[in-house]
Amino acid sequence: MPDEHEAFSSPLRGLRLGADMTQTSLAAAMRERGFRWHQTTVTRVETGRQHLTIEEAAALAGLFGVGLDALTASGVPS
Numbered sequence: 001m002p003d004e005h006e007a008f009s010s011p012l013r014g015l016r017l018g019a020d021m022t023q024t025s026l027a028a029a030m031r032e033r034g035f036r037w038h039q040t041t042v043t044r045v046e047t048g049r050q051h052l053t054i055e056e057a058a059a060l061a062g063l064f065g066v067g068l069d070a071l072t073a074s075g076v077p078s
Helices: 006-018 023-032 039-046 054-064
Strands: none
Touching: 006 039, 006 054, 023 039, 023 054
């Protein structure tokens, strides 16, 4: 069973790719929302090497128009 941080990696990448968004454009969108994100931040989050705050997770959910559950491995439909 993946830990709670790894659970964000695959869903976030899937949401980003589904929105035809690059890591750089996702980082820019998060900066517009007041977060200090860079392309490397997206890489670290997608690979489970960086933890998200609840505020970051909520901003990502809003950005992609999904609920917070869609950002967890169990919330992504198979």
